[in-house]
Amino acid sequence: MTAAAVGLDQSGIRRVNTSAALRALAVSAEAMTMTALAERTGLSRRTIELILDALVDAGWVAELARVPVTGGAGRPPRRFELRAQHALLAAVRVNTLEGAAVVSDVRGNILGRARRALREYHDPRSTLDDAADLVREALVDAGGTIERLRAGAVASGGAIDADGVVRRLVFTQHWEGVDLPAELGSRIRIPWFADNDANLGALAERWRGSARDHDDVVWAQLGNRAGVGILIRGTVHRGHEGAAGEIVEAVSMSVGSIDDHPIAWLTSPVQEHRRFALSRVDAARSGDTAALAEVDVFVEHIATVLTTLSWTIAPSLIVLGGGMEDAADVLLPRVRERMRAARTPGIELRATSLGPDGPLIGALKFALDRMDTTLFGPIVQHA
16 A cells, blocks of 8 residues: 555655655665665655655764775665664663663664662652663663653553553552553653563563564563563553453462472562572582472472463463573473473473563563654555
8 A cells, every 4th residue: 555545645655655764774784775775665766865865864864885886887876774873762670679771772772771779669659750760870871862762661560551551560559550651751751651571571582582483472470470471473462451461460370379489589579589599599400409399399380380371372482581591491391391291282481582681672672663653654554
């Protein structure tokens, strides 16, 4: 379908064409010639030339030095690439104890970071003030300015609906009804988006992590903290009021039954607890009988939960994250064995390759996906 076919005026048509050119440059790993860009977008070479000249003037695109043609025959073609740092994106994550923020370019490459303890998680106002401060610190670390910041996304625990409103949070009722995008937007005046951190972990794995070759994915954090992010055909499945995957609320699954188990502390936000869990995993690696028994109890717990998820969601891949990846060599073989014994569907099991950055990277992708119409113009389906 052409731009004219959807009833756009000339200004709208130019915006759509510019959008198509920018998207093609954004996904290209190399600089592109006008001819290649025209072929990719289906636009005329003259239209592409006018678009590129305007984008160069606006600072979105850089024209590179011409490279002589092999053999010296003919004039070298003009080459262009997206100036990815022309605009910046922010992502911030909060848990019960600390917050972390990153700032990236419009390709999602992280340029700056900040992390520190929160003052009082049960007070949404102070926590969101801290989150905004973390974004500003990450922006300074990136060498950027607030004027270049175009959009941001928040990764948080709890059931978060499609509008970014917290509907339920198991640890406290103080956050219920908090509109995360509106609150961050009042502190840093850019468009904000929000989703559950497990959902964003799943999104990140498919974008840049362990799930690039899968469309139906579950990202699971099981232990002292529990949550599941679900992708169906590559899209986050949020469910009614964002409740999908909030298995910590599912009493019948007993996901909280081993909160104080030593190995379950792999997912704890308390660093002292995590260090103790990792020491028990190290002991298990060394053959310590008591530590191996602790691992077996934890593995049985994981396998029980994942078996239920295997038959209800039936993903093609389950990714373990949230701290469990640090014990992947010990946990994965044992969990796979238990799931085979339970005759679950042939679901692949992997550890996250993104570590604690996963939900932040997913938040960047979440913002990029939703800022497309602002950064690159309206989406138009082509026949």
